[in-house]
Structure formats: structure tokens, C-alpha cells
Amino acid sequence: MELLTPQHRLAFKGKGGDLFAVLIVNWLLTLVTLGLYYPWAKVRRLKYYYEHTELDGHPFHFHGTGREMFIGFIKAVGLLVLLYGAFFGLAMLQEAWASVLGFLVLFGGLLLLLPLIIHGTYRYRMSRSSWRGIHFGYRGDRDELYRICLRDGLLTLVTLGIYGSWFTINLRNYVMSHVRWGSSQFAYKGDGLDFFLMNLKGYFLTLFTLGIYGFWWQKDLFHYYVDHLSWTFSDGRRLQFKGTATGGGFFGLIVTNVLLVIFTFGIGYAWAEVRTMRFILANIALVGDADLNNVAQTEQEHKGALAEELGDLMDIGIFL
């Protein structure tokens, strides 16, 4: 078995029919339990994605359990009920100061939760992910993340959203650069200005071409996220991630997926999802010479899925 190749490739091995089976069973059980099964369903779904994602033929694994997700789910629901309860309770007083206070409690609370959610979700997700028996981990500092979010959040507000590009990239730089796989370490080095200019160009060209350029903008975004990611090993050797997707590729993928979902009244969703995963993973190459065999287990077990579920309930897409 030749396990060391100069080029490493990711691949998604899932099948539409199999994912569909997972999704309908999830759906059925969630329904029968009036939604209580949701955390378990989520684990089943995540597991399907992980098990069918392979790097050099070795599958990833998701270790999370429905039980811990459920506990996180209950806590997250409780927290949100508390916040919204305070908001509506204060609003019921029908006093100006109470409404303002309620507003501050709710939105201030949600805003302060954001870094906590990102931090907790990463900690949980990474500790629950493994490849070749070695666990991933997130070693970011929560206070540092708060500092970034407060500083950049404020700047984004002051610049009427323009600084948002820098915010996104700074956050990504920080978070992704604190992800590790055993004794190896990931790094993301993006630049807010590049990202901003790319989106500016993408926005206007998409507008001028009546949407056609959107697929190429999508390609640019994909490349931006992939190409700035690297993976360093304890012996100093490094793998660089490289996106190989083309605008035409995105065009074909998105158009056929939309048709697939529409003409099957949504049943084709699982197949579309699998096509997307296949496309994305097939278009990420790892270039460089590194020894993937010499990575040691370094991370401890981490518990608690509160942040993960909170992020889910608040519909925050965490980039992974």
C-alpha cells in the first residue's frame, strides 16, 4: 500500500440514494418525536458526510453523539428562551425605558454570544473530528476572539459594512490558524483588501452580465477560501491547499442542481447535495511534500455541544 504521494487528494464517496435514505429516516424520526430527534438526526447527517469524505483513500470520522448534541440543544433553547423572554417581558411593561432595555438585552446578548458560538462550535466540532485515528483540535483563545469581534464589529458598523470584508477575513485567519490535526497545524492567511476588491469586482461584473458572472465570482470565492489555507507538520514541511474549480464547473453544477431539485419537487435534494460535495472536494488539491504518517495524537477530549446547537438555532453558518 503506497500511502505517501507528493500530491494528496480529497474525495467525496457518498451516493445520492444513500444520503437520501439517511435523510428520510431522519425526517421520519424527527416527525414522530415532534422534533426531539433533531440533534440525533443532525449527528447522522454529519456522520454521513464525514464517513464519505476521504483524503488519500482514508475516511474522516465524526465522533459526536446525539446525546451530547441534545444536551447542547436543550441548553441553547433555554438560553434563547431566556433572552427572548426578557425582551418580551420588558416590552410588556409598555414603558419606553423598558423597551430600550429589552432591545439592548436581546441584541446585546445575541451579539455577545456570537464569538462564544464560533469558539465553542470550533472546539466541539474539531475535537469530534478525526482522520486516521488522530483527532483535530481548536486551540484559539476565546478572549482574543472577543477582541477581534468587538474591534472589527465596531469598525464594520462605523464604515457602514465596508469593513465587513476585513472582519470576515480576520476572523477566518484567526480561527483557521488555530485548527490542528494532532501535532500538525493549519494556517489561513487571507487579506481583507484582496477579499474586498474581489467581491467588489464580482458584484459589479455580476450586475453587468445579468448574473452570468456570478458563477465565476463563486469560483473566485472558492479559490480565495481554499488557496490561502496551508497545513504545516512538526518537521516543518508544509502542504498548500489549491482550488482547481472553474467558473464553467460551478455553472454546470449549480444549474443542474437547481433543475434537479425543481423537477423532483425537492426529492432530488440529496442527489444535488452529493454532487456539490463531490465537486467541492474533487476540486481541492493538496500540493507539497509532507509526511502524513508521522503525526502524533495531541488533543484531549473536549465535551459540550452548547455552542454548536446555539449556532444552529440562530442559523449561523459556521465555515468548515
Place this chain on the structure above:
Amino acid sequence: MSEGVEAVLYDGVSSRPIEARVSVREPNALAVEHGNERFTWPLEHSGLQWERTRDTLRISFGEFPRRVLIVRDPLFIRSFVLRMRYTGRQGVYDRLLGVARSGPLLFFLGVAVLLVASYVWLLPWAAEGVAVLMPRSVDQQLGAAAWGTMAPTLDEDTARSRTLQRFGDALQLSPDHPLTFHVVRDDQVNAFALPGGHIVVFTGILERMDRPEELAALLAHEGTHVQERHSTRMLMRQLASYVFLSLIIGDASAIAAVVAEHADNVRNLSYSRGLETDADRHGMERMHSRGVDPDGMVGLLNLLQEEAVDLPAAMEFLSSHPLTAERVAEAERLAAQLGDPVVARPPLDGLFAALTTPEVKEIPVGTAAE
């Protein structure tokens, strides 16, 4: 290397994949060998976990960091799964997934039929049950809230409202809800009822009426909506189907959500058509028992028919009110069946005259209304 099938072992210490061979050793253990090393994992040990996908079996063992074994031999996977199922380590989920996987579309259709059945029969039944259990004060609160926001936008003729109140009270339409009648200056040929008892009649319909029986029919129809709590029932049904649909569709796709919403609207419309026919029928029965000729309903519906441009027959399914022509026929049939009322009609003519002639504002209470 001897017995067993190829497997990859990860020792949980380093990322190096280890080529290994694995076999099941009787009575109940997994034998793993690599190089010169050999060890066994008892199959019924609580520290042994396994998961399978279509073509990969993952067995892990021990405390964190766990040792992991990946097997891809289809025969081994099949016999391993069979054995584990036999020893009772197979859950409901895996069985369900097995069925789903062997025929995903068939399974889906089965589940879908089940869901549609519960959506069409079970859900409305349960929702109605809940609606009936809800105290009538809920209707009143809902109606009061709706009326509170609506009243300022309506041009109410309070003098005529008082007359209409006397007209309505004479008919004793809704024993459980006190009814409050409002006359609103508006040319629309229409009237509506709010839950809990506010009934609004537009002057447009009032001034086109010829006989008190027609007005009685209108009030009986709207009174039935109130008495039978149609709004609350409708609300509960809509709420239930909303929760049900969002539960089913969950985060699936926006397209499915749109399709479902439209299907739901069509269903609600056909339900509300049913409610209108209901209100006609119950209204007529009530008229009959109060001594009012139920034929008034026929007159009322004819009046509506003159005003409304009927939808083409094919659209009937989409209409919230049954085609007026059909309603007229139904009302005629019922009127004939009910026959003349056996009790005397309450005095209504004077009140009716006052209501339908814009000049005469109000008849002082106490004067003979006949």
C-alpha cells in the same frame, strides 16, 4: 500472514496506517494481527463500537484515544453485521436505515403516503379537537383584538348599528356568544363575522335587500360562523398544518416549502368552502326554528349572485365560497325540505325598513317596530 481479511489499523497514537488482518474468533472475539503482534477484542465488550457505511466497516476499541480498525471486505462486513445483530447490538435506527437503503424511493413513498394521510385526516381531527377544548373566551379575545385594530378604519353608522342589534337580538342567533352587530358605510355587497361575536354588515348589501328574511338569513349565516367557532377552528387547523409542514420540510429546500405552502392554501380554501355551506345550512335551520322563512337564504344568495361575477366552474376548487349558483340550488333544496316555520316570526319589518332606508336613522326604543 494467515487467516482473516485485510484491514487498516490506526493505533490512536500516531497517524501511521498499519496493515492488519482481522478475523472473528469463536466464541465471540475479534482477532487482529499485524507484523508479529496479535490481540483480540471481545465483541460484547462495552468499549467496542462499530459503525458501517455501504462499503466500510469501522470498529473502534478502548478509551480515548481509541484504536480504530477499517475493514472494506464486503463478505466480512456482512457476516460481522449479521453476528452483531444476532447478539442484539443492532438498534432500531440501523434496521430502519437498512429498509430505507434497500429501496429508498419505495420507503420514501411509504412514508409520504403515511404523512399525507395524517395531514389530510389525523391533523385536522386533532386540531379541531384542540379548538373545541379551548374556552370560548379565547374566541372573544381574538375577536376583540381584531375588532380593535379594524374599527378605526371602518366608517360605522352607529345609529343603524343599534337598530341592527335589535334586529339580531330578536332572532336569538347565537346562544353561547353574545353577538355585537355593526353597520358600516361601504358599497361592497358583503358582510363578515369575527370570532367571539362582532358581525359587520356593509350598507352596500343592506340597501339591496328586499325582505327582512334576507337580512335574517345573512345574520343567521354569519351568526353560525360565530356560534360554530369557524374562525378559531380554521386558525387551529392552519396553525397545526403550519407546524406540521415546517417540521416535515425542516431545512430541506425552499422549493419544497413553496410547493407545500400552496398545497396548504388550496386545502384551506376548500375547507373554508365547506364552512360556508355549513353556515348556510345551520343558518337556515336556525331561521326556521325562530319562525323566519328559510327561503330568505335563497333570496340573499340570489342577491349575491347578481352582484358577483361567478368564477368559471373549473375554478370552483380554488374558491373560498362555493359557487353562488350551487349554493342557491342547495338552499332551495333545504328550504323545501324545512318547509314553513311552525312558530310565529318575531316582529322585524319596522326595524328592517329603518335599516334599509338611509334617511330613517333610528327608531326610538319602545315604539312599535312592526
